[in-house]
Amino acid sequence: MGKTDGSEQQxxxxxxxxxxxxxxxxxxxxxxxxGNLARYPVVVIMMGEKSREHMRHIKDTLDAxxxxxxxxxxxxxxxxxxxxxxxxxxxxxxxxxxxKWDTKETDFxxxxxxxxxxxxxxxxxxxTDKSSVKMEFVLDGAEEDGKDYYDLFLDxxxxxxxxxxxxxxLMLDQNPLxxxxxxxxxxxxxxxxKKEENYxxxxxxxxxxxxxxxxxxxxxxxxxxxxxxNIILLGGNKKGxxxxxxxxxxxxxxxxxxxxxxxxxxxxxxxxxxxxEEMYRDEEQNMSADISDKEVREKLQISPNNGIRFAEELFQxxxxxxxxxxxGFAYLPFLGRNRDSLDKDVKKGQGNAMGIMKVVDNMxxxxxxxxxxxxxxxxxxxxxxxxxxxxxxxRQIREILNSAFSFMDLxxxxxxxxxVDDIFNSEYMIKGIGVRDTLERTLGAAAVERSRKLxxxxxxxxxxxxxxxLLERAKKHEENYLRCQKEVGQExxxxxxxxxxxxxxxxxAVKDFVSRNRKINAKESTFPQVFRTRESMEEILDAIxxxxxxxxxxxxxxxxxxxxxxxxxxxxxxxxxxxxxxxELQEMLMGSIRLKNAIxxxxxxxxGYYLINESAEYAKYLANAPGNxxxxxxxxxxxxxxxxxxxxxxxxxxxxxxxxxxxx
Amino acid sequence: xxxxxxxxxxxxREFSLTREEKNVQISWRFKEGSHFLIFVYDSRYTFALxxxxxxxxxAAGSDENIxxxxxxxxxxxxxxxxxxxxxxxxxxxxxxxCYFLPxxxxxxxxxxxxxxxxxxxxxxxKLLQVIEPEGEQNVLHVPVMVHPEITYKTKAFSKQKExxxxxxxLESYKEGAIMYHVDPLNIDFPLPEKCLGKIxxxxxxxxxxxxxxxxxxxREFYKxx
Numbered sequence: 001m002g003k004t005d006g007s008e009q010q011x012x013x014x015x016x017x018x019x020x021x022x023x024x025x026x027x028x029x030x031x032x033x034x035g036n037l038a039r040y041p042v043v044v045i046m047m048g049e050k051s052r053e054h055m056r057h058i059k060d061t062l063d064a065x066x067x068x069x070x071x072x073x074x075x076x077x078x079x080x081x082x083x084x085x086x087x088x089x090x091x092x093x094x095x096x097x098x099x100k101w102d103t104k105e106t107d108f109x110x111x112x113x114x115x116x117x118x119x120x121x122x123x124x125x126x127x128t129d130k131s132s133v134k135m136e137f138v139l140d141g142a143e144e145d146g147k148d149y150y151d152l153f154l155d156x157x158x159x160x161x162x163x164x165x166x167x168x169x170l171m172l173d174q175n176p177l178x179x180x181x182x183x184x185x186x187x188x189x190x191x192x193x194k195k196e197e198n199y200x201x202x203x204x205x206x207x208x209x210x211x212x213x214x215x216x217x218x219x220x221x222x223x224x225x226x227x228x229x230n231i232i233l234l235g236g237n238k239k240g241x242x243x244x245x246x247x248x249x250x251x252x253x254x255x256x257x258x259x260x261x262x263x264x265x266x267x268x269x270x271x272x273x274x275x276x277e278e279m280y281r282d283e284e285q286n287m288s289a290d291i292s293d294k295e296v297r298e299k300l301q302i303s304p305n306n307g308i309r310f311a312e313e314l315f316q317x318x319x320x321x322x323x324x325x326x327x328g329f330a331y332l333p334f335l336g337r338n339r340d341s342l343d344k345d346v347k348k349g350q351g352n353a354m355g356i357m358k359v360v361d362n363m364x365x366x367x368x369x370x371x372x373x374x375x376x377x378x379x380x381x382x383x384x385x386x387x388x389x390x391x392x393x394x395r396q397i398r399e400i401l402n403s404a405f406s407f408m409d410l411x412x413x414x415x416x417x418x419x420v421d422d423i424f425n426s427e428y429m430i431k432g433i434g435v436r437d438t439l440e441r442t443l444g445a446a447a448v449e450r451s452r453k454l455x456x457x458x459x460x461x462x463x464x465x466x467x468x469x470l471l472e473r474a475k476k477h478e479e480n481y482l483r484c485q486k487e488v489g490q491e492x493x494x495x496x497x498x499x500x501x502x503x504x505x506x507x508x509a510v511k512d513f514v515s516r517n518r519k520i521n522a523k524e525s526t527f528p529q530v531f532r533t534r535e536s537m538e539e540i541l542d543a544i545x546x547x548x549x550x551x552x553x554x555x556x557x558x559x560x561x562x563x564x565x566x567x568x569x570x571x572x573x574x575x576x577x578x579x580x581x582x583x584e585l586q587e588m589l590m591g592s593i594r595l596k597n598a599i600x601x602x603x604x605x606x607x608g609y610y611l612i613n614e615s616a617e618y619a620k621y622l623a624n625a626p627g628n629x630x631x632x633x634x635x636x637x638x639x640x641x642x643x644x645x646x647x648x649x650x651x652x653x654x655x656x657x658x659x660x661x662x663x664x
Numbered sequence: 665x666x667x668x669x670x671x672x673x674x675x676x677r678e679f680s681l682t683r684e685e686k687n688v689q690i691s692w693r694f695k696e697g698s699h700f701l702i703f704v705y706d707s708r709y710t711f712a713l714x715x716x717x718x719x720x721x722x723a724a725g726s727d728e729n730i731x732x733x734x735x736x737x738x739x740x741x742x743x744x745x746x747x748x749x750x751x752x753x754x755x756x757x758x759x760x761x762c763y764f765l766p767x768x769x770x771x772x773x774x775x776x777x778x779x780x781x782x783x784x785x786x787x788x789x790k791l792l793q794v795i796e797p798e799g800e801q802n803v804l805h806v807p808v809m810v811h812p813e814i815t816y817k818t819k820a821f822s823k824q825k826e827x828x829x830x831x832x833x834l835e836s837y838k839e840g841a842i843m844y845h846v847d848p849l850n851i852d853f854p855l856p857e858k859c860l861g862k863i864x865x866x867x868x869x870x871x872x873x874x875x876x877x878x879x880x881x882x883r884e885f886y887k888x889x
Contacts, residue, residue: 328851333829333844333864365858370840374854 005549011541014487021548022268026641028558036636037238038066040165041119041127042134043112044232046076047149050140051171054225055089058138061229065638066237068126073115076101077108077152079145084152086111108152116158132163134236138228141184141207142173150187154200165249166201167235169228174209174596174659185659191252192654203252204231205595205651207659211256212591224594227257230646234609234635247607252651254595254603258588260581261642262561263502269492270503271557272548274510276485279547282514282526287408293419299404300423300463307428307452310400311459314393315380315452322379323451326444332364332371343439353433353446360443368443376451384458393459397466407531410474417471424464428456473533480537484544505568509556560640562617578621585645593649598658603649608632611644618643665717665727665783665792674782674795676802681778683806688765690778690804697782698753699731701794702763704738705746707775707805707885708836717794720748727792731785736766773835775885776806807887808834810842812876824867827874833861834886841882847873854879 005024011017044059046052055074063069074089085105106114116133119126137153139146153168170187173180184207191199206224208216216223235248301309351359361368384390405413413419433449436442493499518526525531529543551557559567565577593603612619614636622634637644651657668674676692683689690702705711720740724730730750733739738747751763763780770776780802784793810831817826829844840854846868855864868874878886 324851325849328849328853331846331849331851331853331866331868333853333859333866335865365862366856367853367859367864370854370856374840374852 004546010538011545012538014484014541015491017484017541017545018269018272018488018491020545021272021552022265024549025264025268025271025552025557028552035067035239036065036233036638037068038062038072038127038236039129039238040132040134040236041072041116041122041130042136042232042236043073043075043115043119044136044138045112046074047137047139047152048078048143048145050143051138052076054222055138057222057225058229058232059089061226062232065233071119071122071126073119075108075111075115077111077149079148084108088115108156112156113159116160116162120160128238130162132165133158133160134165134232135167135201136228136232137166137168138171138225139168139187140171140173141187142175142178142180143183146183146187147190150191150194150200154194154197164201165235167204167231167249168201169204169206169231171224172205172207172209172595172659174207175215181659188657188659192657195654198250199252202249204228205252205254205657207254207595209596210591211593211596213596214591223257223259226259227255227594227646230257230609230611230644231255231648233611233637234633234646237635247648252654252657253606254593254649254651256589256593256647256649258585258592258645259642260561260585260588260644262559262564264641266492266499266502267506267557269488270506271510271551272544273485273488273492274507275514275548275551276481276488276544278511278514279527279530279544280481280485282518283406283408283531286518287406287523287525287531289409289412291409291412291416291419293422296413296419297423299409300400300467302423302428304426304428307456308459308463310397310463311456312452314459315455318383318389319380319451319455320448322375323444323448324375326440328371328375329368329440329443332360332367334360334363335365351435353435353442353449356435356439356442357446360439372447372450376447377454380451380455380458383455394462394466397459397463398470401463401467401470402533405470406525407474407477407533410471410533411478414471414475417468420464420467420471424460470533477533477540480540484537484541501568506556509554510551513551513554560613560616561642564641574617574621578618581618581643585643589645589647595651596659597656598661599656601651601653601656603651605647606650607648609635609646609648611635611637611646612642613637613640616640616643665721665730665794667714667717668784668793668795670796670798672798674784675798676780676782679780679802679804681804681806684767686767688767688770688806689762690765690780691762692780692802693761694782696784697795698785699783699792700751700753700756700763701781701783702749702751702765703746703779703781704749704765704769705777706836707777707807708838709745711746711777711779713781713794713796716746716748726790727785728790730792736764738769770806771835773808773832775808777803777884778806779803805884807878807883807885809889810834810876810878810886811889812844814874814876818870823870825870825872827866827868827872829864829866829874829876830862831855831860831876838882838885841879841886842888843877843879845875845877847875852877852879 009020011020044055046055055076059069059074062072066072075086076089077084077086084107086108087101087103087105088111090100090102112135119133120130135156135158139149139153143149150168153166156166158164170191172184172188174184175181188205191203194200206227208221208224210216231248235245297303306312357368433445436445514526527543527547530540530547532543534540534543556567562577565580569577595601595603608631610619610622610632612622612634614634619634619636622628622632628634673696674694676694679690679692681688681690703711703716719742720730721727723740724733730739731752733750735749735751735755738749740748747769749765756763765778781794781797784795785791786793813828813830815828817828819825831842837857837860839856842860843852843854844866845852846866849872866874876888878888
């Protein structure tokens with residue numbers, strides 16, 4: 001299905017639509033690519049299966065910030081019965097599709113060396129410093145055989161004469177359920193025994209249990225993986241922060257992290273939810289009215305005297321041409337001379353055509369019926385037996401119905417099916433056919449009338465069937481629409497003042513968008529593609545998606561982080577904004593150390609970093625702040641919708657590391 | 665009996681029929697075959713080979729009974745359905761490549777279809793194999809001959825004349841199958857059953873000609889003489 005943004009993704013539920021909307025809004029936040037490049041070749045090694053699920057959060061961040069990120073290599077190594085087997089990442093597509101890992105498995109050492117060779121072979125411009133290779137290992141603490149994976153990390157060395165910069169990011173899981181904290185602790189205790197070997201490299205402990213007591217659940221654990229990417233960025237960037245790199249390496253470390261972001265995800269939920277609500281309300285107000293029997297007949301162009309207009313026009317166009325000359329009636333085999341008296345009756349205008357037809361049929365021993373059947377009825381029937389004609393007529397009937405009834409009309413009518421029954425059970429053109437001036441003409445008129453009735457009944461049945469089908473589809477369409485609305489609404493959680501402010505601001509923006517799109521003085525649907533009665537959920541979601549795409553092109557939805565706050569907070573001045581941001585970052589940072597040890601290990605702060613787009617006002621404020629270069633370093637990121645603050649801590653007394661209570 | 669897939673060697677060609685006083689003579693040419701199955705049925709009956717063979721085999725008891733049956737009598741007769749005859753190649757050749765169906769097997773006024781299937785008898789298995797034909801070249805129709813009686817009565821100084829038309833009554837007549845045609849009007853008038861067996865009076869222009877025709881879809885059933 002072609003979409004205006006060129007994407008091929010197909011949505012199957014409100015949830016998937018929402019994910020698409022979030023991704024789209026996020027894309028809009030990516031600024032012009034800056035000058036950041038990975039200095040060294042980098043291999044990211046996801047150990048086991050648990051960490052692999054979160055790889056996209058690492059890759060997304062690296063892709064967004066390093067211009068040469070596509071030259072990095074990603075491996076997934078899993079312990080199997082016959083050793084550690086490895087696969088290479090071929091590409092990564094998200095939102096419903098899985099990342100594409102190579103199906104071929106090789107030994108880890110071979111895979112690692114192949115990955116490094118590939119990068120070393122790249123043009124000098126890609127990686128400016130190939131004297132070192134960064135190997136970034138990511139292991140979930142709850143992974144089975146965690147100790148074996150750590151041993152692999154310890155023993156890994158490339159076969160090249162490069163300076164291997166190995167870092168292990170141990171994603172501790174301190175959830176007490178399912179033995180997870182025990183598993184994490186077991187690995188941690190094992191690591192402690194490797195002090196002589198300097199632990200094999202740098203180890204970052206990133207727990208889901210923060211010092212403040214907060215636990216990162218499924219919805220927030222991605223932050224730790226983004227943090228991994230941030231550390232990789234800081235430690236391997238070509239420009240800037242070079243002098244402070246040493247703070248990022250050697251020994252066992254942990255990190256505190258504050259992420260202040262334009263709440264794009266929440267905005268997407270609010271905007272989509274409001275859009276669904278407003279579009280429906282608009283359609284209801286604009287398009288619905290109480291639908292009556294009279295209105296439906298008018299829309300279908302059915303009248304008691306003239307029957308069904310479509311049927312009549314088609315009859316004239318396709319059937320009448322087959323009728324023989326009415327003079328033929330004169331050559332029927334009449335019994336005896338009764339014909340003469342009949343002629344006299346006709347001339348006197350006695351009786352009606354159908355009555356005369358009956359009399360003549362008797363007099364011709366049903367030869368009249370046989371003649372009428374062959375020349376008047378069979379052409380009408382055989383027309384409907386031709387597949388092509390039947391399909392074309394059905395198509396035309398569908399068009400008539402689709403253009404006559406709006407979505408709301410159909411919903412209304414679906415509650416009044418008795419109207420449909422009434423209309424299609426009624427007989428039309430029953431006033432009868434009068435006697436003509438001659439018997440032949442009278443019989444001709446009666447025969448044509450019988451043919452017309454037969455033809456019209458077939459059209460009537462087809463029209464009834466199509467209309468009932470359309471009513472069903474309209475009901476289904478509404479069900480699907482409301483289901484989508486419900487699924488999206490379930491994702492919306494309003495917590496705290498900022499959420500309320502977001503909701504108020506973006507709901508108003510959506511209402512404004514909808515009202516500006518309304519066609520003035522026309523009883524037309526504002527969003528006809530959304531409310532054109534459709535068979536499937538997928539088609540409805542596609543139509544909503546297109547409207548969403550149009551809406552987010554508006555300026556309100558493209559604000560960067562600061563503009564967004566400005567617009568929402570009624571344009572506070574720069575100083576007020578800086579104070580607000582600093583306060584919020586401080587609040588978030590407090591207690592956000594990624595480790596909750598059984599006893600205090602007194603981590604030592606080694607360095608602070610702000611990751612922020614250099615064009616942001618706050619970045620300029622920080623650049624001029626007294627602590628710049630001393631207390632903290634600035635790192636320019638491409639995204640314009642967030643500010644990140646990281647503090648790196650050394651754990652100088654690793655012997656105190658225990659995730660579960662112990663007795664000495 | 666068993667149906668065997670089409671084989672070019674076991675087919676009939678140049679199938680023809682001649683009606684005599686006491687017999688209906690059917691002839692055909694063939695290449696290979698040990699026996700022939702002849703089916704005779706009302707053209708309006710829906711005949712299907714496999715069910716017919718099943719019924720006939722069941723009634724006959726064995727294929728041996730079939731091949732040794734009197735070729736001039738049906739070895740199986742279904743009431744309201746079909747009759748089945750079997751004739752050996754030897755018998756067929758000895759009667760100068762003709763098969764004679766007793767005239768009494770075909771009733772007057774009923775259209776018939778006769779189909780002939782070439783067979784191969786397997787002595788070892790005692791099985792009569794009936795070979796599938798190609799198309800309908802093994803099928804012959806024997807329509808009912810329709811003899812219309814047409815006379816005219818003219819009237820002096822009249823621009824019209826009376827045509828008196830009579831068609832015989834026919835058993836299980838298909839309504840509208842027979843029509844009378846009026847030239848130069850070029851219209852056909854289909855006749856219902858009630859019009860058969862009666863003298864019909866049709867007033868036609870003085871120079872008009874009335875003839876009888878059979879409607880296309882019924883030409884297997886009726887033939888105008």
